[in-house]
Amino acid sequence: xxxxxxxxxxxxxxxxxxxxxxxxxxxxxxxxxxxxxxxxxxxxxxxxxxxxxxxxxxxxxxxxxxxxxxxxxxxxxxxxxxxxxxxxxxxxxxxxxxxxxxxxxxxxxxxxxxxxxxxxxxxxxxxxxxxxxxxxxxxxxxxxxxxxxxxxxxxxxxxxxxxxxxxxxxxxxxxxxxxxxxxxxxxxxxxxxxxxxxxxxxxxxxxxxxxxxxxxxxxxxxxxxxxxxxxxxxxxxxxxxxxxxxxxxxxxxxxxxxxxxxxxxxxxxxxxxxxxxxxxxxxxxxxxxxxxxxxxxxxxxxxxxxxxxxxxxxxxxxxxxxxxxxxxxxxxxxxxxxxxxxxxxxxxxxxxxxxxxxxxxxxxxxxxxxxxxxxxxxxxxxxxxxxxxxxxxxxxxxxxxxxxxxxxxxxxxxxxxxxxxxxxxxxxxxxxxxxxxx
Amino acid sequence: xxxxxxxxxxxxxxxxxxxxxxxxxxxxxxxxxxxxxxxxxxxxxxxxxxxxxxxxxxxxxxxxxxxxxxxxxxxxxxxxxxxxxxxxxxxxxxxxxxxxxxxxxxxxxxxxxxxxxxxxxxxxxxxxxxxxxxxxxxxxxxxxxxxxxxxxxxxxxxxxxxxxxxxxxxxxxxxxxxxxxxxxxxxxxxxxxxxxxxxxxxxxxxxxxxxxxxxxxxxxxxxxxxxxxxxxxxxxxxxxxxxxxxxxxxxxxxxxxxxxxxxxxxxxxxxxxxxxxxxxxxxxxxxxxxxxxxxxxxxxxxxxxxxxxxxxxxxxxxxxxxxxxxxxxxxxxxxxxxxxxxxxxxxxxxxxxxx
Numbered sequence: 001x002x003x004x005x006x007x008x009x010x011x012x013x014x015x016x017x018x019x020x021x022x023x024x025x026x027x028x029x030x031x032x033x034x035x036x037x038x039x040x041x042x043x044x045x046x047x048x049x050x051x052x053x054x055x056x057x058x059x060x061x062x063x064x065x066x067x068x069x070x071x072x073x074x075x076x077x078x079x080x081x082x083x084x085x086x087x088x089x090x091x092x093x094x095x096x097x098x099x100x101x102x103x104x105x106x107x108x109x110x111x112x113x114x115x116x117x118x119x120x121x122x123x124x125x126x127x128x129x130x131x132x133x134x135x136x137x138x139x140x141x142x143x144x145x146x147x148x149x150x151x152x153x154x155x156x157x158x159x160x161x162x163x164x165x166x167x168x169x170x171x172x173x174x175x176x177x178x179x180x181x182x183x184x185x186x187x188x189x190x191x192x193x194x195x196x197x198x199x200x201x202x203x204x205x206x207x208x209x210x211x212x213x214x215x216x217x218x219x220x221x222x223x224x225x226x227x228x229x230x231x232x233x234x235x236x237x238x239x240x241x242x243x244x245x246x247x248x249x250x251x252x253x254x255x256x257x258x259x260x261x262x263x264x265x266x267x268x269x270x271x272x273x274x275x276x277x278x279x280x281x282x283x284x285x286x287x288x289x290x291x292x293x294x295x296x297x298x299x300x301x302x303x304x305x306x307x308x309x310x311x312x313x314x315x316x317x318x319x320x321x322x323x324x325x326x327x328x329x330x331x332x333x334x335x336x337x338x339x340x341x342x343x344x345x346x347x348x349x350x351x352x353x354x355x356x357x358x359x360x361x362x363x364x365x366x367x368x369x370x371x372x373x374x375x376x377x378x379x380x381x382x383x384x385x386x387x388x389x390x391x392x393x394x395x396x397x398x399x400x401x402x403x404x405x406x407x408x409x410x411x412x413x414x415x416x417x418x419x420x421x422x423x424x425x426x427x428x429x430x431x432x433x434x435x436x437x438x
Numbered sequence: 439x440x441x442x443x444x445x446x447x448x449x450x451x452x453x454x455x456x457x458x459x460x461x462x463x464x465x466x467x468x469x470x471x472x473x474x475x476x477x478x479x480x481x482x483x484x485x486x487x488x489x490x491x492x493x494x495x496x497x498x499x500x501x502x503x504x505x506x507x508x509x510x511x512x513x514x515x516x517x518x519x520x521x522x523x524x525x526x527x528x529x530x531x532x533x534x535x536x537x538x539x540x541x542x543x544x545x546x547x548x549x550x551x552x553x554x555x556x557x558x559x560x561x562x563x564x565x566x567x568x569x570x571x572x573x574x575x576x577x578x579x580x581x582x583x584x585x586x587x588x589x590x591x592x593x594x595x596x597x598x599x600x601x602x603x604x605x606x607x608x609x610x611x612x613x614x615x616x617x618x619x620x621x622x623x624x625x626x627x628x629x630x631x632x633x634x635x636x637x638x639x640x641x642x643x644x645x646x647x648x649x650x651x652x653x654x655x656x657x658x659x660x661x662x663x664x665x666x667x668x669x670x671x672x673x674x675x676x677x678x679x680x681x682x683x684x685x686x687x688x689x690x691x692x693x694x695x696x697x698x699x700x701x702x703x704x705x706x707x708x709x710x711x712x713x714x715x716x717x718x719x720x721x722x723x724x725x726x727x728x729x730x731x732x733x734x735x736x737x738x739x740x741x742x743x744x745x746x747x748x749x750x751x752x753x754x755x756x757x758x759x760x761x762x763x764x765x766x767x768x769x770x771x772x773x774x775x776x777x778x779x780x781x782x783x784x785x786x787x788x789x790x791x792x793x
Binding site: 030031032033064125129214217218219220223261262263264265266268294296297341350353354355356357358359360361363364366367368369370373374377414416417418420 | 456457458459488489492557585598602603604605606607608609634635636637665666668669671673674682685686687688690700702705706708709710711712713714716717719720723743744745746747748749
């Protein structure tokens with residue numbers, strides 16, 4: 001892992017593949033599954049393999065941000081001390097916390113034909129709302145920042161954490177949505193609200209505009225007109241950039257990592273997201289399952305001796321690999337037999353050995369069963385992704401990849417402490433590598 | 439405080455929290471708890487998700503039409519969806535624009551206008567919720583709010599729009615929404631969190647921002663996923679294991695189940711010791727976070743247990759609703775003249791975060 005050279009490691013694991021064969025890694029998944037931490041840990045793994053790496057985080061936990069030295073929103077990456085990370089020659093880790101407003105301002109500066117026009121836009125009320133409140137802006141700016149860092153940052157690897165959106169796919173569609181917004185004919189009409197032009201728009205739209213003015217007040221419409229006028233002539237620049245961003249995302253050097261928790265709802269969402277990505281022609285390169293419950297005893301053996309033999313018609317317990325629906329249902333039904341952890345006032349003062357035994361055994365069984373059930377919950381998704389991965393033309397052609405590059409399913413066990421400092425991050429990067437090797 | 443008193447404090451409870459903390463489960467738990475207390479509860483979901491139905495052991499996503507999720511005697515829990523698009527179309531229909539609304543949607547004009555009037559979608563959704571409240575569609579209306587970040591935008595949209603729109607019905611609507619949100623007898627926000635570093639930090643931050651910027655009153659904080667205590671595991675230590683094994687009588691089978699019969703062994707005790715140590719360690723971490731939350735956010739906490747299920751259904755929801763009811767029973771009555779309660783957040787006239 002800390003060998004310090006890229007690309008020619010003797011027995012590379014799938015995490016090394018991920019960080020060495022991609023120049024961009026996008027971590028996506030639903031909210032609350034540990035995307036930020038995963039992004040930072042993958043970036044650290046990249047830096048530890050000797051690459052100049054930058055991680056763009058969105059809304060990291062404060063203590064993690066402090067550990068990374070990015071307590072405030074920054075618009076430029078800051079380096080993390082290589083000594084603290086014990087990075088090999090060439091390995092660097094840079095981090096930044098996305099500032100959507102500053103990023104948007106930078107974009108306006110870039111495309112506004114004059115200083116005055118840039119100022120006019122930045123003072124416009126709708127622009128201010130757009131940058132601070134509007135959902136979609138954060139997604140768009142994360143994409144913009146990613147593009148900028150890839151084009152101009154000189155990094156070997158940029159890892160980007162995606163914003164917690166309702167639909168994670170918003171992130172990918174955000175640039176084209178903004179362009180669509182700026183180019184909409186209604187917008188053009190607002191730019192040139194002449195009688196001639198009004199004839200060209202539908203009666204419905206005319207009626208609608210009049211109503212807007214009536215119900216929302218003339219100020220809103222005036223503000224909107226001023227906003228669109230201020231943007232005049234900049235659509236072209238925005239469109240070209242949005243097209244380049246879409247292209248970047250689809251390049252083979254861009255790898256998507258799907259992050260999920262082992263909970264059913266998160267896995268369902270990850271599955272849906274993987275399908276949408278597939279439709280967009282994007283293959284997921286790795287699946288990270290965060291915070292899976294640990295196994296304390298080799299689960300199958302324990303359960304076999306404890307439970308299976310006592311159940312007359314119990315199906316054979318799964319081997320932990322590709323699961324079947326029935327095995328999952330079986331585990332769930334077992335779990336439902338174990339009494340739930342109910343709140344009692346006097347747990348701490350129980351003295352009867354039999355009661356203590358039952359309480360502590362129930363605890364063990366809950367952990368074992370939930371760990372096994374979790375494996376089954378995500379194994380179907382992992383199998384789908386692996387199949388799609390094998391059919392990916394880039395891999396089938398073997399152009400860049402060594403033969404038989406496996407699909408990475410990286411399992412990060414729930415640790416006794418949550419990751420909030422560099423040590424924790426190192427431990428997580430280690431766990432990623434260990435799981436990827438297994 | 440008894441359950442009915444708790445739910446009668448105001449009609450609308452907005453459930454907010456970071457993604458992944460179990461917001462929808464908590465909304466469903468509150469609905470079930472109030473239904474079990476004989477009240478009618480209506481869950482309003484803003485995204486048309488499947489989580490609410492799943493929590494009640496049903497399949498599919500929520501529709502615009504109400505669906506019955508649970509009933510028992512006089513009590514019932516229902517749910518429906520109000521997405522911004524639903525609310526916008528309804529608003530257009532109310533303003534005699536129904537005829538053209540379809541074409542506006544298909545041409546994308548609606549989207550452009552909604553984007554050009556920031557906050558309009560949120561105002562319309564909140565306006566619709568306010569209407570449900572006014573029409574007394576249920577005893578309790580529980581709103582499954584968007585994930586925080588979005589929730590902040592959602593709840594501050596009205597005051598933002600008040601600054602932008604200086605006349606017209608939209609301004610009136612925004613004004614009414616601001617009044618509704620800031621009236622603790624009509625609406626409260628319930629924050630959901632997990633007893634972990636990041637969710638706790640975000641809840642504290644969100645709580646202060648919500649009071650300052652959205653002017654809402656906060657109800658108790660729901661701490662989800664709490665680990666319950668175990669008997670001390672030192673009895674399973676290397677030194678004690680053998681004698682403990684010898685002291686067991688048995689037979690062992692889990693309550694209500696004849697199918698799981700257990701034979702104690704040293705190996706089994708070893709596994710039990712490891713699991714108990716892990717559990718205790720995480721529970722101590724949780725206790726630290728709960729403590730931190732209590733210190734930095736002086737609001738009552740309601741604890742919901744972690745149930746060790748990768749997915750949940752109606753049985754789990756009943757268990758959670760019982761825990762919630764126990765927690766609510768432990769909240770002091772705010773109506774009393776009790777000297778203690780003068781410091782309690784949520785008391786009219788005093789902001790929770792002023793302490």
